[in-house]
Amino acid sequence: MGVLRPIGRIHSSIRTRSQAPRQGSEGAPDAWLEVESFAVQALAGLKVGDEVIVLTWLHRARRDTLKVHPRGQKHNPLTGVFATRSPDRPNPIGLHQVTIRTIDHHRLLVGPIEVIDGTPVVDIKPVLC
């Protein structure tokens, strides 16, 4: 089926999964989203202050995980990954609702965002609500 092509990449101070907050709202930093040159035109219309959803490919995730203990806590009962935000899931696409802080031609400063440095970005969309 679909093969994803990165439209950009995240440059973050978060280097490992263990350093990453579980949600953007839990103390995640801002990060630079560097857009590939082929996709820069597709940014036209985005403005500083806009809230957008950044879709990432969580390249360090496990794709064979179907159930998890939510938040990695053993006392939370095993739950299907579709009822959780676990990065480990059959198609590890991350959704991150962020604010655009700065636009510098092909780079956007966005946050808060909890992904690790080097994470590929696959899309940017208007917020759902």
Added chain:
Amino acid sequence: MGVLRPIGRIHSSIRTRSQAPRQGSEGAPDAWLEVESFAVQALAGLKVGDEVIVLTWLHRARRDTLKVHPRGQKHNPLTGVFATRSPDRPNPIGLHQVTIRTIDHHRLLVGPIEVIDGTPVVDIKPVLC
């Protein structure tokens, strides 16, 4: 990079792109989401009445489109696809906030959802807000 593997498929009364409302809130019907047998375990914890985000692969979309006239109206100025919900975009992933109406083992009735019959589903997630 990532190759998506469908976790299910939508069975809808919408058969063509021209029949599809532009947003779920614009009169879209409910539809059955039939989950592949390998992924059924990952549904554990979802309940009737839950709001979830269904991620689809918009398999009829054009991936070389970077700017569009929003809502297909020529009088709307050309805008980068990352500032719009156009299905035509480099990685045509659809986000659909829906309510789970019925759960029947490996099938979920969800809606409203504006995608066409046969659209592959790649993930199900809790709502962002």
